[in-house]
Amino acid sequence: MRSKFIGLLWLFLGIMLSLPGLPASAHAQTQVVLGNSAVELTGPWKFHTGDDMRWADPNFDDSDWGTMDLTPPAGSTSLMYGTGGFVPGWIKRGYPGYSGFAWYRLRVNIQNAQDAKAALALKMPAHFDDAYQVYVNGQRIGQFGRFTNRGVTFYLSQPRTYPLPANLHNRPTTIAVRMWMDAATPFIAPDVGGLHGPPVLGQPSYIQALLRLDWEDLDRALNEEFVLSAILLQVLLVAFGLYWLDRSEQVYLWLGLVCMTSLIYSAVVLLGYYTTWIGQTPVEFLEDVVLIPAYIGLWVLFWGYWFRLERMARLHRAVWGMVLLLAVGMAMVRPPLYGRAVPVQAMVWLLPLTEVFKLLLGAMLVWVTYRGIRRDRTEGLLALPAVVLVILSLYQEDLIVLHIPVSFFPFGFGINLSDLATMLSFGIITVLLLRRFLQGQREREQWKQEMEQARQVQSLLVPTTAPSTPGFAVESVYLPASSVGGDFFQILPIDDGSLLVVVGDVSGKGLKAAMAVSTIVGALRDQKERQPSDVLAHLNRVLHGQIKGFVTCSAALITADGAMTLANAGHLAPYCNGEEVSVNSGLPLGIVAEGDYSETSYQLAPGDRLTFVSDGVVEATNDKRELFGFERTQQISSQPAQTIAAAAKQFGQEDDISVLSVIRTAAMKAVIA
Amino acid sequence: MGTQPPLMTRVKVDHAKHSKDSDVAVLRFSGDITGTSDNAVFGAYRKLPAGASKLIFDFSKVEYINSSGIALVIELLMAAKKDNRTIQSFGLSPHFQKVFVMVGLNQYTHQHPDEASACAAFAIRKN
Structure with missing residues (x-):
């Protein structure tokens, strides 16, 4: 969509990027001739892992560096975001398992035949891992994330633009991007690492238009999160309302707690994507270490109460024990512990172990459902589709690791498999809840009639x-x-x-x-x-x-x-x-x-x-x-x-x-x- | 209407303050004793040392005993009798002292004004 937009622009573009492999002294430059427009800097960029602030210097000789073409492969899609025009990260392009600092460098010669003094701006890609600083001719023009001596604070990716220094026209310009990726990020998806799209250079008004498009893309991707939050809020109010009316039915309480956890999760996601109030580390800690284990545990208990299983105290102990193990396991494979307190090589056994804990909770859910079906076949089979959808929503992340896409954009509307499954499951649960409520009403009515009959019998006896x-x-x-x-x-x-x-x-x-x-x-x-x-x-x-x-x-x-x-x-x-x-x-x-x-x-x-x-x-x-x-x-x-x-x-x-x-x-x- | 949720029953196994005999143990009840006090009452009873052949029931912190609670106390007294344990009680309000007399519980336990006299009653019985 972005390419089309640029293609429709009236002014002509000219860009030739630095040819790789030339000696440093030659400083081969591509002649870039700009009109009143913008151009994607697909490269190939020079690329090097590690970190050295001298690499921001325009005169640094990067001739022996590798290259990284930021042209999106045809039909490429992000496994996590579901967005098209996605450039796979360095993990998938020759640097498997690498995390930490890496640099991208590109030399350009910007020419503008119409206005040699026109202002310029740079738009960074909307998706990247995990933080960056941008240098133009050795001068830092912007950053996303906080780089300090104590480390890097990073946030969920957001689109950003930066104004470029004046007088860059008709002379060599070096753009250097200092990237940093957290040690735990490679475990989120198999195509992470660095920039997932080309930076775009151009005149500020066009760059701002592109920025708006990037935000709209994000809005579309997160639309369903708002819809889901609205649904969850309604179900939460209904569940707690019913529990207030009938304290004897524990299922209302546990459904309310499930909704509340999910709502907190959605709020954290939305805050993470739209603001930089919370760093990605605390966001991930909250999501992966606290909310997801608790959420899975609450689902298991909800279904336990739903199916009216006996020995719920024992199920509570088993579930919360496993939730604790999963939380500890997740804390070990997520920042800030991973890579610092927990050695990187421990991931080899920690990750599968954590996955086992998570799957054991899933197994408990399957067992609870099995017991539910055994206890009441009709009730159990009616609830089965909802349970399957819940399982699908809980284990979406594991599908990403198996290279199965989980996000789609039908009709330009972002749909995430987990959220879709959650919405459908809540829909089914609401119908079942209504059915149970009506059934309860009928039973209460019948009970009242029986009590009245008993009262009449007693009035004869006494x-x-x-x-x-x-x-x-x-x-x-x-x-x-x-x-x-x-x-x-x-x-x-x-x-x-x-x-x-x-x-x-x-x-x-x-x-x-x-x-x-x-x-x-x-x-x-x-x-x-x-x-x-x-x-x-x-x-x-x-x-x-x-x-x-x-x-x-x-x-x-x-x-x-x-x-x-x-x-x-x-x-x-x-x-x-x-x-x-x-x-x-x-x-x-x-x-x-x-x-x-x-x-x-x-x-x-x-x-x-x-x-x-x-x-x-x-x-x-x-x-x-x-x-x-x-x-x-x-x-x-x-x-x-x-x-x-x-x-x-x-x-x-x-x-x-x-x-x-x-x-x-x-x-x-x-x-x- | 005076209908209120019952106070939670708590029963603590304790040593007698006025006796050095190792075979005297005290069950200190507090809250309300109702039909739902089963686990608290018998849970504490099961925790009594096997050698505790003399029991004192301390009801001084009990606020209310309903008919199901009385049934529970009767059950407890019967269990103690079956286990060859002798029981003295103290701390019951005058109302429940009368209820205990009405339901014939004085066959199984004697009421005393305080713990010291309940302990002393064991010595009298021994002599």
Whole structure:
């Protein structure tokens, strides 16, 4: 594109470059005749590895140097950038494995028939490794990177132009480029090293136009990075939003962390390409040592949570261990350690070792997917394309090493294989996430229906209305902490006019406790015992070994004349007319195989109010973490059951609340609360 | 509503401050004891030295025990009984002292006002 642009320019160009191999004294010069235009300095340039500041001198004899033609080979493309017109670096052109300083020199004779005093400028190629200084006739006119006695700070390649000194027309001019490439760069791609295009010499306005084109090229190459960042930001917000709504679904959190890492990576890339705020060394350190290992690890864990694998703690340990090994390995093969703390020859074994760590993380991802498919074939196979794309995006760099191009420019729009795979995988994950969310909604709806059915069953088992028994009035309130609860009570009238009252509380709450209640109520209705201690012993035998936890229970047999026999298995003592009834307490039901429950006798006078409460009353807790407690319970225990339950609920319900009051009446009429 | 997330349960295996006997160990509980305290409680119990035949349960830093927590304490007391260990307790709030009495736990452990009297109870039992 750049060649076409230059070719269309009206003014004629003339350039003949120094012929290689001539003696230094001859200083053979190519006559360059410039109009109001620009010319690519393809060379061949003289080239020499090493560093000597005398090589900037125009009079230096470079006749014994090698040559480096900067004419792009036909159809050449950068493996990394995907751009055309790419000149392979010195690694591929006779200097394999070389890093450090190298010099390019070119002698030109610039002629401008129209204006011998016209200003000139030089545009350096947009892609190069890794930093340079440009000298014209021994005078430094510019640099990209910082050259100090302590070393070279380099940045990701950016296009740059430099004004040339005045009065260069119609006389020999020597352009020297002092290049520097970091020791770790040869491991990024197989065609690195020095300049990847010819510098362009010409009049400033044209050079500025070319500079804009170079930036536009870069914009096109990075367009998808902006698109990807926008997609990632949206997925990140959705993932963290869903996690905020539903903390039980870990997959949202880990997807958010994946997106966040990827976003940081994109931000670092964009900052690196568009600014010189961060040197390439810290950029590469952040990317290769911190973000990429963490990113791969997070993907493995995300899929682990996605497939709902068991033993996630073990997977965490394995993943983070391998991430750490990969990070350490990457730190050894990247600046600033490599070439300084780590000897260059160590790369022979360090690089394959690091690659093994990286591939092992990939193997973990494959294993997680395999386990996921084994666990749920449909879910696993649906997610498989996304996993494959994720793997492709994670291992793009390894494709470059295998000489497989990873960047393309269809319709002038830059597409990077990794970013494309990432975008597609996030698209698939979003669809799957939506599918899972809808499925979860359906399951929740079904669960609610089942809980409602369980509540209806429980309401049949634990009646809200007490049977009418002459001589007694019964008030009852039952407020489960969830749809169904673990508290229960049964009022069983007996033919002789007495009343058997059984109240209890299954440890725990919810459906599990409700199922235990069903068992207890069933056992109570089947049994023929009437003596409270026998009733408890029977229930204990039924429950022992059948439930996890225990059941506190009180049984009271009240005869028509008010004589009460009471046995207690760990339940709260009842209150009579506001005073706690003294009872002997045995262990709760279900703990030991043979429970022994002693009985206490008590006389209820007409009008006496006997009140049983569950621990949901005394252990109601307010915002200050204060318990409702025994004292408050006792103070209100002579009030109607509804009042007691309401007071505990208002204080702060933590558990199922049940209150049952039996009043010995003369009117012989049951009162329903 | 008073519903708040429970405090994390911590259980520390410690030496008794008021006893030089090597067979006395203290389990110091802190936070809330609930159904989710299983690992903390039994993890600490498993760390007890094999020779620790006398245990003291220190509940002085326990804020709340729900019914599932009581179940856990019962399970712990049963396990200790099975391992032929005797247990004294101290530090329970009056509310939970009463709950312990209600659920019959005094069959397995006696409540004391402080660690010194809990240690002394072992000596009394020995004599």
